[in-house]
Amino acid sequence: MGRTATVERKTKETEIRITIDLDGTGESNIDTGIGFLDHMLILFAKHGLFDLEVKIKGDLEVDTHHSIEDAGIVLGQAILQAVGDKKGIRRYGSCILPMDEVLMLAALDLSGRPYLVYDAELKAERVGALETEMIKEFFYAVSYSAAMNLHIKEIHGENTHHVIEGMFKAFAKALDMAVTVDERIPGLLSTKGSL
């Protein structure tokens, strides 16, 4: 059994199936119905070296809200399941990622205590079909359903497409670091004895 998980969720608004392998090579098969979200999840998988399958059938005739929020919920649940007992993992991860004019910080702790601090300015209201105010909702959903402390901070940025892309790449790199097994860690990396 590798560190993989498949989570399915079906409501009147969305039908979602996500499979993640934390020990992958960055392969992905993504179909969310939202082109820009596909772009973000493909590069999340690539830069985090996760294998990722995402299939979403959402009520896009309403807007992208439900699909993006529910994608975050299910991705967070899949991450939490795949991480498993957290024994031997580094727990913390961070990345300061440059992308053209953007400098993006992501830092996270797989602490079991959900928290999101999000500080970024998305100047455009939309990128493609995606409503950019949903990006914060996505990361909120991921952080809460993965029981993860997540900080996302834009240090510098101008172009909204670049800023969001910087977030997904920095988040991927930070998560990859946090889930990495370190042979020097015999059990849980916690003086309290629980995560």
Ligand SMILES: [Mn+2]
């Ligand atoms: Mn791009």
